[in-house]
Amino acid sequence: MNIHEVNPGAEAAAGSRLSRFRFNRRQRALGAVALAGLLVVSVWTAGSLMSADPLATRLELRNSAPSAAHLFGTDWLGRDMFTRTIKGLALSINVGMTAAAASVVIAALMGLAAALGKAADRVVSWLIDLFLSVPHLVTLILIAFVFGGGMKGVVIGIALTHWPTLARVIRAEVLQLRTAEYVLISRRMGKSRWWVVTRHMMPHIVPQLLTGLLLVFPHSILHEAAITFIGLGLSPHQPAVGIILSESMRYLSTGMWWLAFFPGLCLLLIVRAFDMAGENLRLLLDPRRMHE
Template sequence: MSLNWSKKKPGSGSQSHFKVNSRGHAGRNINQRKRTLIVSMFVAVCLVAAWLGGTLIDAKLFSTRLELRNLFPSLQHPFGTDWLGRDMFARTLKGLALSIQVGLIASACSCIIAAALGLAAALGKTADAIVSWLIDLFLGVPHLVALILIAFVFGGGMKGVVIGIALTHWPSLARVIRAEVMQLRSAEYVLISRRLGKSWWWVASRHMLPHLVPQLFVGLLLLFPHAILHEAAITFIGLGLSPHQPAIGIILSESMRYLSTGMWWLAFFPGLCLLLVVRSFDILGESLRRLADPRRSQE
């Protein structure tokens, strides 16, 4: 029996093939991350431009001018004018800026509540049971119903809307933060700090909170769409912002009585812009969550 020895190193072909595949897979991951970053930056720039445009716009552009009332959309008035001659493009930009402002304040307050309750769950079994009960209680109540009741109790307006959204949109994020805190509580560095006599406040602020900041930031962006839509919803039914403020909900509510006369642009363009802003925040939040999650970033 003869043995045939080959000069080719065993497994050399499979190793080179593995290297090619790994490089190609890494290249695809890098390209996907670059595309996600580009999309996130583009969406963020558009949202900042919309907010700045509505904040810095001249008040004269949406003042009453009866000689320009009920004008069809044109180059001079892209969104047309309403029954008082007010430019709908300027009113829509102002309403979007106001909605973004309300959504930012309310979402930030919700994130603070979620972080506080999530960290409080690590104090012990009793605290964890109370936090879990509060999360289940608020999740069992429809957001819009609770939001209407809270906004009505606090007198409506921007204060009532912000408080209502802040007190009704934290449970989902709090459940995620609580799960992360439960995992961090059993980490070695946390146990060592506790054995060294460090307080729970020191451990939570030095060890746990830095790990929760990315999730809180992503949660802030993901809460934005819900906050803006719910603000527009309760404003539409008259329980939100003041009628003197050019909010999107007020614009849509006022335009309902004029749709039957053929003035479709009064509701179409503001509603479309609201949906675009909501979808933009949704895309931005999902993109950042994909980048922050090491498992999903390699998909």
């Protein structure tokens, strides 16, 4: 027997063992969603439980570079930048999730309204085109200014400007379901439009709403940071990332790079993680790729 010959049974067993460690696309997507969720929950929990003592003014520690005692350095008042960054991210997560959830509810109501009749569908289409015709960052700034800024103004502004794209997707789904055979049968049996919407259409749009929530959330955080950066968002007394970045601009020319680098990097990581989670959730909810 040739010693170089491979035993077919051993080769099959080795292939079987290797296949156990190979993840299909669905499993990889599920892992990415879980890791993104764990990251956001960990940051939010840490920011909520972290003591505020490192945020006290300590002028003897001002302008300290990153070290073992202060991972992200200190600012011009001696405040620990790591604590400020984590608490700012936790605040941004609260604002972003609240605004994104409100925006998804508005999109669901607008999309389902298209099933109530042609007149309602025309009104919804007109509102979607109206909001999409204006850059939503400009509309967001105007709405936040009208409501006096602060957390309330930011949440209302984001909720009222981030629903049109998702509402268009929901409306297209609803219009397709409206002509489905089981929907037409329910209508002929005397079921009300509301009964049809809640029993037949709502279960079909839940996956789109969940995906939309994860995709709107990172945009909400970025836009909250953007309008806070220009002074129209959260209060300067709150440890928001936008405020940290805005204040750091005055000190970058003096070599205090850590004031903007670490908060900006952490914000980018949170936004990117949730953006990838939304894309992977869309993959999970796609029945054509479910078993790849």
